[in-house]
Structures are given as C-alpha cells and as structure tokens.
Amino acid sequence: MASGHRNGVHKVIVKVDRPANLRTSSSFKSKPPVRRSSSALAGAAAHDDSVPGRVRVAVRLRPRNAEESVADADFADCVELQPELKRLKLRKNNWDSDTYQFDEVLTEFASQKRVYEVVAKPVVESVLDGYNGTVMAYGQTGTGKTYTLGQLGDEDTSARGIMVRAMEDILADVSLETDSVSVSYLQLYMEMIQDLLNPSNDNIAIVEDPKTGDVSLPGATIVDIHDQQGFLALLRLGEAHRVAANTKLNTESSRSHAILMVQVRKSVLGREAAFPNENDDPSHSVSSFKPPVIRKGKLVLVDLAGSERIHKSGSEGHMLEEAKAINLSLSALGKCINALAENSSHVPVRDSKLTRLLRDSFGGTARTSLIVTIGPSPRHRGETASTILFGQRAMKVENMLKIKEEFDYKSLSRRLEIQVDKLIAENEKQHKYFEDEIERITSEAHYRIMEAERNFTDELEKERMKCQMDYMESIKMLEKKWMLNQQKNGKNGFTDGSCSEERVVAPASEEVSEIKKLLQNEIQLRKAAEEEVNNLKKQLAECTSSEAGGTEDTAKLRRLLEDETRQKKKLEEEIFILQNQLSQLTFEADQLSHSPLKDVGNGHRSLISNLHEQVGLQKILSLLESEDANVRIHAVKVVANLAAEEGNQEGIVEAGGLTSLLMLLRSWEDETVRRVAAGAIANLAMNEANQELIMGQGGIGLLAMTAADADDPQTLRMVAGAIANLCGNEKLQTRLRSEGGIKALLQMVRSRHPDVLAQVARGIANFAKCESRASTHGTKNGRSFLIEDGALPWIVQNANSEASLIRRHTELALCHLAQHEVNAKDMISGGALWELVRISRDCSREDIRTLACRTLSSSPTFQAELRRLRIEL
Numbered sequence: 001m002a003s004g005h006r007n008g009v010h011k012v013i014v015k016v017d018r019p020a021n022l023r024t025s026s027s028f029k030s031k032p033p034v035r036r037s038s039s040a041l042a043g044a045a046a047h048d049d050s051v052p053g054r055v056r057v058a059v060r061l062r063p064r065n066a067e068e069s070v071a072d073a074d075f076a077d078c079v080e081l082q083p084e085l086k087r088l089k090l091r092k093n094n095w096d097s098d099t100y101q102f103d104e105v106l107t108e109f110a111s112q113k114r115v116y117e118v119v120a121k122p123v124v125e126s127v128l129d130g131y132n133g134t135v136m137a138y139g140q141t142g143t144g145k146t147y148t149l150g151q152l153g154d155e156d157t158s159a160r161g162i163m164v165r166a167m168e169d170i171l172a173d174v175s176l177e178t179d180s181v182s183v184s185y186l187q188l189y190m191e192m193i194q195d196l197l198n199p200s201n202d203n204i205a206i207v208e209d210p211k212t213g214d215v216s217l218p219g220a221t222i223v224d225i226h227d228q229q230g231f232l233a234l235l236r237l238g239e240a241h242r243v244a245a246n247t248k249l250n251t252e253s254s255r256s257h258a259i260l261m262v263q264v265r266k267s268v269l270g271r272e273a274a275f276p277n278e279n280d281d282p283s284h285s286v287s288s289f290k291p292p293v294i295r296k297g298k299l300v301l302v303d304l305a306g307s308e309r310i311h312k313s314g315s316e317g318h319m320l321e322e323a324k325a326i327n328l329s330l331s332a333l334g335k336c337i338n339a340l341a342e343n344s345s346h347v348p349v350r351d352s353k354l355t356r357l358l359r360d361s362f363g364g365t366a367r368t369s370l371i372v373t374i375g376p377s378p379r380h381r382g383e384t385a386s387t388i389l390f391g392q393r394a395m396k397v398e399n400m401l402k403i404k405e406e407f408d409y410k411s412l413s414r415r416l417e418i419q420v421d422k423l424i425a426e427n428e429k430q431h432k433y434f435e436d437e438i439e440r441i442t443s444e445a446h447y448r449i450m451e452a453e454r455n456f457t458d459e460l461e462k463e464r465m466k467c468q469m470d471y472m473e474s475i476k477m478l479e480k481k482w483m484l485n486q487q488k489n490g491k492n493g494f495t496d497g498s499c500s501e502e503r504v505v506a507p508a509s510e511e512v513s514e515i516k517k518l519l520q521n522e523i524q525l526r527k528a529a530e531e532e533v534n535n536l537k538k539q540l541a542e543c544t545s546s547e548a549g550g551t552e553d554t555a556k557l558r559r560l561l562e563d564e565t566r567q568k569k570k571l572e573e574e575i576f577i578l579q580n581q582l583s584q585l586t587f588e589a590d591q592l593s594h595s596p597l598k599d600v601g602n603g604h605r606s607l608i609s610n611l612h613e614q615v616g617l618q619k620i621l622s623l624l625e626s627e628d629a630n631v632r633i634h635a636v637k638v639v640a641n642l643a644a645e646e647g648n649q650e651g652i653v654e655a656g657g658l659t660s661l662l663m664l665l666r667s668w669e670d671e672t673v674r675r676v677a678a679g680a681i682a683n684l685a686m687n688e689a690n691q692e693l694i695m696g697q698g699g700i701g702l703l704a705m706t707a708a709d710a711d712d713p714q715t716l717r718m719v720a721g722a723i724a725n726l727c728g729n730e731k732l733q734t735r736l737r738s739e740g741g742i743k744a745l746l747q748m749v750r751s752r753h754p755d756v757l758a759q760v761a762r763g764i765a766n767f768a769k770c771e772s773r774a775s776t777h778g779t780k781n782g783r784s785f786l787i788e789d790g791a792l793p794w795i796v797q798n799a800n801s802e803a804s805l806i807r808r809h810t811e812l813a814l815c816h817l818a819q820h821e822v823n824a825k826d827m828i829s830g831g832a833l834w835e836l837v838r839i840s841r842d843c844s845r846e847d848i849r850t851l852a853c854r855t856l857s858s859s860p861t862f863q864a865e866l867r868r869l870r871i872e873l
Helices: 026-030 066-071 112-128 145-150 162-173 228-241 282-288 318-341 353-357 378-394 409-488 491-592 597-615 617-625 629-643 646-654 657-667 671-684 688-696 699-709 713-727 730-738 741-751 754-777 792-798 804-818 821-829 832-842 846-858 860-868
Strands: 056-061 079-082 087-091 097-101 104-106 133-139 180-189 192-195 257-267 293-303 367-374 405-407
Touching: 056 112, 056 378, 087 378, 104 112, 112 133, 112 162, 112 257, 112 293, 112 367, 133 145, 133 378, 145 162, 145 293, 145 367, 162 180, 162 228, 162 257, 162 293, 180 228, 180 318, 180 353, 318 353, 318 378, 367 378, 617 629, 617 657, 629 646, 629 657, 629 671, 646 657, 646 671, 646 688, 657 671, 657 688, 657 699, 671 688, 671 699, 671 713, 688 699, 688 713, 688 730, 699 713, 699 741, 713 730, 713 741, 713 754, 730 741, 730 754, 741 754, 754 792, 754 804, 792 804, 792 832, 804 821, 804 832, 804 846, 821 832, 821 860, 832 846, 832 860, 846 860
Parallel strands: 056 104, 056 367, 133 293, 133 367
Antiparallel strands: 079 087, 087 097, 180 192, 180 257, 257 293, 293 405
C-alpha cells in the first residue's frame, strides 16, 4: 500500500459490488425490487447478490504505524483477515475470536487502484447509467478514511484516492459537447453545513421537496468541471478550508464530515444523433426530430470524521465540543441504519443534518458502498469491534434503486434553433443571389449607356474638327485677298515708313539723358560712402584710445580672482584638516569597539562630544554637502550620534540639520548614507516638536520612497523606526496616512527580517493606539485607516509570532482596533476574533490579556459571534 497519507496513517475501505444487471433499461424503474425482510437477510446478507439495492460493505485494514510498532511490539493484531473467504476474525483473546462476513476484505497490502475497482467503480458506473450513488468511509479516527477517499496523489499517482479516480472515469465516459459534470464540496462542521469552495457561505440550509422527499442544497457553490486539472484544483481548495486538528490519536484529525457531490447529466442518444447532418433535407430532419432522453445521476462521496473516545484522543476545550458534535452525528447515523436494518416503521433521519443529507443513501434510491476502515492495534479493540458491527448492520439495509431520466426538451430546442438558423442562412443566401443578379443587370445597363455616350462623344468631336478645318480654310482665303489689296496700294506704304523712322530717333535721345542722370547718382553715392568710411576710422581710433583705461579695470578683476583663489585654497586646507580629524576619530572609535561594552558607549560619546566642541556643529553640518563621499559618510555618522542625545536635537534642528538629512534621503544613492541619515531622522522623530517639522518638510514621503527603494534590512529598520515614532503622534494620523506612511510600513514586511518586522509592528501598534484614543474622544469616526489600507491580514498572521516583540506589538494593535465597534465586522471576517480569544486566554502579559477580555466583553458584535460559535471566555 502507498504511504502518502494526509495524516501519516493508511485507511480502510468498504465496498459495494455492482450487480450483473447494472445497465438496465428504463423499465427498471417501473418495477423496482421488493425489499426483503431482515430475517431473510440475516444469514445470507454477505453473499446475497440477488438484491441489487443492498448496501455493499468492504473492510480495509490499515498497517501498523510507527507508534503502534513500538507500543504493540509484544502483542498480536486484534484482527485476522481471510480475503479469499471474504471473512474477518476479531480476536477476543488468545484462544477465542468472532468471525464476520463482508462483501470484500482488503488487507493492508491492497493498492489504491484495487480498492477503487472493487468498492467505488461499480457505483460510478451506476451513476453514469442514471442512478444515484454513494461511497462513504466510516471508522475510528486515524484509520485511513481520508487517505482512501481524498488522497490527491500529487507525488505518487498510484496513491490517488477514490475521489480523483472516480472523476477520471466520469470525464472519460462523458462528452462535454452534449453532457455536463458539476461538483459541490461541503463540510458538516458543528452541525453547520459550510461551503469548502466559498468559506464565507458557512450556514447552508437543507431544502426537501415535499412531494418526492429529495434533499437539495440551493445555497451551495456549483462548479462545472471540464478537465481533471480543474477538478484537482477544487479539491486542493476545499482541503485547505477543511477543519483539522492535532490529537493524541491523529496528527491531522478531520473535525468535520466532508461531502463531495458530483452531478452527471448525460444524453442517452448517440453523439451523431445529437445534431443533424448539414446535407440532410431540412424538412425531413425537422419532421424526424424527437426529444432526446437525459439521464441525471448524482455521486455522493462522504469522508466521515473519525469516531473517537475523549480519554484516548485527549480532546479538550473547543476540540472537545467538536468531538461531541462528531460523535452525536455518527450516533444518529447508526440509529438510522439500525432502524432500516430492522425494518422499523420509524427511521429518525431528522436527528442530525448528516442523516438528512444521506437520506437517499440509506433506505432511499441510491446505490451505496460503505468503506469500513479499521486498525490492527489491540489497544483499540473496542473501537474496531464497534466499527465492524456498524458495517454488519449496514449490510442489512436495502435501497430501492431508481433510474432518473427525462426528455431533454432544451436540447431539442437547441437543435431546432440550429435548424432554423440553417434555414435563415439559406434564405439569406437566396436573397443575396437575387441582389447580385439585380446588380449584374444594372451594371450591364450602365455599361451600355456609357458605350452609347462614348460613341456620341466621338461623333461630336469629329464634327467639331471638320468645322475647325473649314474655318481655317476661310481664314487663308481672306489673307490672300488682303495681300492682293496691299500690293495694289504700295505708295501709301512708303510715306508711312519715313514718319515711323522719325519717331524712333526721338526716344533714343531720351534714353541717353536718362543714362547720364544715373551716372551722376552713382558719383554722389560713392562720395557718401567715402565719408562714412572716414567716420568709421575716427571711431576706431577713439576705441583704441579707450582700451588704455579698460586695461586698468581688467587688472582689478584679475586681482579679485587671485584673492578668491587664495580663499578657496585656504578653505580646501581647512576641509582637509577636518577630514583628517574625522578619520582619526573614526579609527579611535573602531579601536574602542573592541574594549568592554560598558566603556564603548562612554568612549564613543566622549569622542563625539570632543569633535562637537573642537569643530562646531555648523561646520559638521556643512560637511554633509561635501562632494567627497567619505567625508559625507563620516559627517552623517557624527550627526546621527549627536541626534541620539536629546540635548543636541534642538541645536541640530535650528542649525538646519534636519533639512540636510532629508536632502540626503532625497538625492544620495549610497546605501550607508541613506541608512545613517534615516537613523538620525528616527532619533529626531522621538521628540514630538520635531515630528511636525519632519512632516512639514515632506519627511514621510521621503521615508516612504526610501522604503520602496532600499533592500538592506538595516536601512529598512531605520526607516521603519522613524515612521513608527511618527505613528505615535495623534495629531498627525490623517496626514501620515494620506502621504503613504501606513503603506510604507506594510511594504517593508517584504524584508522578513525580525528587526524590521518588530519596528513595523511597533508602528502599527502606535497608530492603532492613537486611533483608539481618538475614537474614544469622538474625534475619529468610521473604520480604522489600518483596516482600509489592508494591514489587518498581516496583523492577524503575526499575532502569534515566535518573536516576542512582534507578538507583543501585534497583540496590542488587535486589542486597540477591537475597542472601536465599527471595526468588529471586518475583524471577524478577517479571522481576528480567534486571535483575540487566544490573547484573552494565553497571553503572557496580564495587562494585554485583561485588555482583550474587556474588549471582547464590551463589544455586542463580538459577543453575538461568540454565542454563535458557542465559545465562552
């Protein structure tokens, strides 16, 4: 057997055989089998295969675990299996035993595949044929029920449980085009039905059909399944939300009954008949349509919580209440099975929600297989005997199997809609053909018209050309006649020519006079240009004479530059001397770091005081702007140490030290400078007067920017410490939040460094304390800014941290948040109520424990939720 148990223990199974006439026709439901009396079944229940509806029971033995191998090393197993005879012997003592017959006996070496095939596969096949089916695991806690039923087999596929293998067979048999598969995953916890796929849906009501008596859960989440991977993801989600606890008998004991409901909707007709062929005649196909038959089967897989005896499991407190609820529901199930086995006139199915949910599985219409899991240890012989007797009584229960099928009018409607769509498409095709034909005829008519217009244009052009040629001929004829007339009148032409010659001479003399005028203008322009050149020469001479006076001004400027150069050299020498003094003092500080711890602090402070007195605060602050990186680093370290003394803080702020430190955060990229500057700001932020100055100069924005960029844990610790100090000022709450202070704190938890997380927790605790005080005074209304900015999940997650500082601050933050009634609902939905209950009981500090108790007692919302969960303070 595979060893992939969720709780480290192998599980035992009970099986139901599939009858030979499993795939019966629909007439089966009209003639259901008659239930036989319990007396007739008493001696032949284990071998009576003629009763198709009888509950089939198989027993599976879990191998010894490590604890039993040591504790029971000198004792034999309390059970002896005879799988070939399908019998089990339960030893009373070394010489006497009781023998029991089952439908199947599976040893500790049986594989998961073997268990599924003999126990669950017949039920799954019945569900695919339209019947309801149930596979249920029953047994003492730690005997392997969850392993047998719900093992996912992520690491070892051979270890897959019944749930996974059943879904594989279902998906392999159905066609997702015509069939559908959907699941719901629930748990029955403390007599409340909760949705494992939607934990907020924690009290689902059971609805019974008054006519048929069928049970349904309309409030449960239903998810359609399309592939195996999607189903496995749902199982993982449900398993993560299922309640489990550590007991003496089982490290992961299920504290609830898990119920997986699989709805299978399957068409009886063949896949080819589901839709008509495209080549079929539509009229014939419509007339031959018949509504298909749909078979609806429901598979219920139940992983019952293990029965336990309180003195063995060690349950106490809330776990004791869980154990009581489990045992009461299992006891109610046992009463119902006893009543059904004895053909009693009254079956108490309403004593528990478990029996109401399994109403169809025992005494109803479902095919049921029961998996009985037992352990080999003689110490638990009483629990093993009780489990075996439960299985024996269940074998006497008979169900009235009934196939569930109906006409699928929706599918027929879909098919008719497809056919209508085909006819509409054919009609549109014919319509388009007619439109194309009309368009063709119209185009042909247009072509003929254009051809006629073209011919007409050509004829018109020919006519125009002919008229033009006739016109030219007429012009030539007129010119010839005019020439003849000119030859006849020659004398008149000579007289006209001499006159024209006189007219030509007169314009020539006018042109000469104009040229003379132009020459005179040019001469005048030249004289003007020569005068302008002479003037320019005079101005140049005057400029040359003025240069002598300019030389004296230049000499003065040179002398000033030389003085500035000498002053610069003097300053550089002074900076060099200060740099040497800083280096010497740093070296002496490093030497003192190796001396005893008591002397280090005094020596370091004396060095800083000595430097402060020798150099002066103003010069030290001026070195913060030095271009030399080493000088800046030493200077910012000195300022940070000076800021640690409260007496120096006022002088540093007045001298502009705070502004310089903030400038370093804004512009300097060196990690050491940023870390030390943030530490200095954190020291200054301890003074309430400085806090408003830091906020006024945009300090919180610079700290938030540094928190987003930095990766060094020490830098983040300094930044978180500075913001935590600012969070303690009640006047700055709104502004601190609006400028990103809370989000900066939450962003720094990515470091996971305990020192950083401790400062983050301190800042959140300070902020929550100020909010609580403001709410008490009436100056703060509405939900907490911490809750609105998403800090609650982190607070709840770290409220029980191993680090004492983180735990103390987060516990205080929870108590302060809970004091404001408007935060109660968010804290309940976020899981903070459980932490407050734990703090009120287990917190090591009495003041925090008292504060938690007082808060829970004074809140009506918390009190109502505690009553609903049956938790007493």
